[in-house]
């Protein structure tokens with residue numbers, strides 16, 4: 195069924211039914227159900243209590259997960275959405291509850307994750323009076339939401355929620371916040387639901403001009419060294435197959451951004467690796483040697499481009515992008531294909547000549563050999579006393595056959611996970627890319643495990659970030675969420691330490707950590723836990739950990755002062771990527 | 775670097791909070807808004823913002839415009855250089871009568887500047903002048919020696935020379951099938 199017919203069917207269902215008289219609070223839940231929501235992550239409090247009171251009666255339809263901190267609710271909603279493409283939903287009370295969501299909203303905003311946050315607010319007659327737990331949540335969340343709205347009357351609820359879902363998931367997705375005053379939750383309304391299908395000032399899916407399609411195809415057909423950059427947009431638009439058809443027809447090598455990882459299977463013959471600051475050698479070097487750069491659903495983040503003044507200057511640039519404000523923002527394009535990625539690729543591919551660029555592809559492979567010798571032999575070898583993060587990730591990749599959902603935190607372990615996990619399935623990376631939010635992994639992983647119950651979900655954190663949201667072990671335990679929790683413990687804020695070593699003369703200013711007993715900590719939440727301290731014990735312990743039903747924790751003690759390479763230093767060009 | 779002056783004409787829904795949503799796009803780039811005027815537009819229920827700001831170059835001004843246009847409740851955002859619009863501002867000047875002993879001189883200043891006297895009270899005059907900022911500023915300079923009691927200038931309102939097809943754009947939005 196097309197979206198339109200589905201919507202019509204839905205509408206028909208409500209037609210002829212007598213509208214039900216309910217409270218605003220119940221209307222919120224009924225609207226969520228109409229939107230196909232079955233899971234929410236939240237935390238109660240005074241201003242949202244009417245909604246929670248109604249939730250009590252909706253347990254069979256809405257699975258509410260009580261997190262341990264509202265930031266956890268937001269990240270869990272993100273993780274949920276990232277693996278199954280549904281809109282993640284989180285709920286919080288006014289004031290501190292709502293402000294605790296802000297980091298998650300900012301993360302979802304910059305990483306284009308569809309999410310609806312519902313916050314309670316003080317009663318409307320108290321607005322602006324510094325009432326107990328009143329904060330201007332609409333004001334605070336404006337810069338980090340795609341749209342937000344304050345509801346002060348129950349009658350607005352169905353429409354506001356319908357609009358929230360439509361905006362969150364359409365076009366370039368993003369977070370939406372709906373703030374609902376307590377009196378609106380108590381007030382009664384005749385519930386009638388009409389899904390939102392358009393907002394007149396908003397055009398979510400631009401259609402690329404025929405000319406841009408023609409010119410793009412022509413440039414590709416003429417290119418000798420074309421090169422595709424795969425971004426998150428490919429997965430958001432479910433364009434994985436269209437991308438492969440496109441690349442295979444014209445024989446174009448593909449590299450991926452952090453959030454684009456897993457869109458193309460790691461073992462695809464045209465896949466050449468990972469881009470950016472700690473990306474693979476070839477993908478970075480060749481950016482400044484290609485003659486045509488084809489960016490698909492990516493936004494030329496500075497972690498990908500390095501110095502913009504020396505970024506792909508020799509190449510023509512085609513930018514396939516749904517958000518017009520991304521065009522020419524960082525990199526000047528020759529052809530802007532302003533479109534949903536899938537639609538654009540479907541239109542361009544038939545116009546492509548079949549081609550192979552074997553010599554060009556071989557250049558990437560030559561770079562791989564250099565990287566293998568200069569970086570990977572050491573990173574994956576066993577010359578160090580303690581095991582290295584890279585070794586752990588490679589082992590994890592082999593043991594899970596590249597089929598797991600990898601949820602990472604932020605730091606060295608995140609970069610090593612992106613470098614060494616060999617993704618075979620799409621929608622398998624859940625990482626905080628744009629915001630780089632430490633503490634993201636554990637709550638995002640529990641959300642991902644709820645969103646993809648048939649998959650193995652691995653949460654990978656450093657010892658630092660893990661402690662930022664470690665309280666979510668409580669949530670994982672209470673709901674028996676089968677997350678495989680991995681902490682790579684180097685007793686350092688490793689990534690910052692690496693920068694201190696390289697750029698601040700090894701002055702390790704406040705980056706060394708004295709850590710708790712992570713095993714006991716997990717065990718105190720009744721989660722089975724183990725610790726691998728030697729290379730020899732790792733494999734068995736990892737098997738045990740992966741094969742345990744339900745949640746399970748593994749700490750791996752890794753080299754304290756190991757660095758992630760290759761690396762593009764701040765201010766350097768992609769071609770200046772250093773191998774050591 | 776010499777900064778260039780730009781005007782944005784923004785057509786929007788008339789909703790609470792949109793001024794904040796638009797102004798933070800300037801805040802995050804550390805751009806000062808020179809003037810901001812909001813009013814009704816020629817289309818019923820469509821609001822219009824006119825914002826004047828300085829930018830290093832057209833390219834970065836365009837990025838601001840695109841980020842504004844991206845906001846859900848913004849219908850369209852047009853970026854103009856001064857030469858592409860017809861614009862006007864109004865300024866009011868309150869001067870103490872005592873300071874203007876010679877009434878001929880007042881008349882001359884008002885005439886010369888194509889201004890007018892809006893109110894004449896026992897102890898003060900209010901002069902009104904419409905024009906470009908440079909013109910209202912010139913009158914300000916001229917009146918300053920006489921002791922300006924108060925001065926205020928409105929934001930710019932501006933109409934473009936090119937056609938802005940907002941109505942047809944809205945109709946187009948209304949017709950389009952929803953695609954999610």
Ligand SMILES: Cc1ncc(C[n+]2csc(CCOP(=O)(O)OP(=O)(O)O)c2C)c(N)n1
Nearest residue numbers: 605606607632656657658659686687688689
């Ligand atoms: C909330 C937050 N605070 C600070 C930072 C800056 N930061 C980036 S990486 C990092 C170190 C992370 O240490 P750890 O979690 O132990 O991971 P490792 O790098 O050692 O693998 C820090 C402090 C951040 N990204 N997020």
Ligand SMILES: [Mg+2]
Nearest residue numbers: 656657686688
């Ligand atoms: Mg660490």
